[in-house]
Amino acid sequence: MVCPRCIRIIKDQFALLHLPVNEVRLGQVDLDRPLNQEELERVKSVMAEYGFELLEDRKGKLVEQIKTLLIEAIHYQEEKISANYSTYLAQAIGKDYSTLSHVFSSMENVTIERYIILQKVEYIKAELDYEELSLGEIAARLHYSSLSHLSKQFKAVTGYSPSEYRKLQIMNRLPLDQVT
CATH class of the missing domain: 1.10.10.60 (Homeodomain-like)
Known part of the structure; x- marks a missing residue:
């Protein structure tokens, strides 16, 4: 995520997925709790639609x-x-x-x-x-x-x-x- 519009999209998509977000900053989403595997897969799918990807490896992060x-x-x-x-x-x-x-x-x-x-x-x-x-x-x-x-x-x-x-x-x- 590199711009305020990206942040807005992320916030909106997490809200539509009914996932608990504390804060969204450029490149990072802070959640109230860890996501289960099903939630994680839904997030990956929705983010891919908007050209985003989750970074799960240390070097990528x-x-x-x-x-x-x-x-x-x-x-x-x-x-x-x-x-x-x-x-x-x-x-x-x-x-x-x-x-x-x-x-x-x-x-x-x-x-x-x-x-x-x-x-x-x-x-x-x-x-x-x-x-x-x-x-x-x-x-x-x-x-x-x-x-x-x-x-x-x-x-x-x-x-x-x-x-x-x-x-x-x-x-x-x-x-x-x-x-x-």
Whole structure:
């Protein structure tokens, strides 16, 4: 789950299944009690209809936790990051960053650093499409050291400079859960 709409869908589906939900957050559902096997199968079936899957292995859960933390930090900026992303992830998850990096890379076939860049580019695309912020404001929100650094990363990923992207009105954004 990577957006508020996803959370709403999950809440609604659990309610329709009459299952006790305490809280739904990006990437996680907290229940009042463990589900029995029949309930678990119903949840899997309903979630599959909406393109979701239950993560039951430790590595998969860890990767989803990393993605969720990064998406929240980059796109929703609910979490103010005072350190770099590697320190932030290690502290938030409570594991050494090299472990996180190894698991993520082996499961996703992309490094955490590359994933962060791709998520930032999707954020930039959205802001360019909405035309509410200047490029300088976008760079500041994403903690880029300079506008030049933002532009170079954006062009390396999209093939366009931010101004070319805005001018051409390309609007080829990806769903956040499909960014890799």
